[in-house]
Amino acid sequence: MTETKISIYRDDVWAGDGRIVDTSIVDCPAILGPDQDASDVTYNMIDDAIEDGRNWVRRPDGIYTWIITDGE
Numbered sequence: 001m002t003e004t005k006i007s008i009y010r011d012d013v014w015a016g017d018g019r020i021v022d023t024s025i026v027d028c029p030a031i032l033g034p035d036q037d038a039s040d041v042t043y044n045m046i047d048d049a050i051e052d053g054r055n056w057v058r059r060p061d062g063i064y065t066w067i068i069t070d071g072e
Helices: 036-052
Strands: 003-010 013-021 024-026 056-059 062-071
Touching (some): 024 036, 036 062
Antiparallel strands (some): 003 013
């Protein structure tokens, strides 16, 4: 069984790793913003961007990019 993994970066600095289940990022401990509410918005924006085929999102605290890999 393969697992889809994601590594997230803010301004080219690693922020955290997680998994993608269905179309949502899970098991990523990174806080992607100044507080949990902003982080939740960022995660949702990344989920939407992945669905749209984009590989970055811009937020007030930086530009988020990611690398998606299929592993075991």
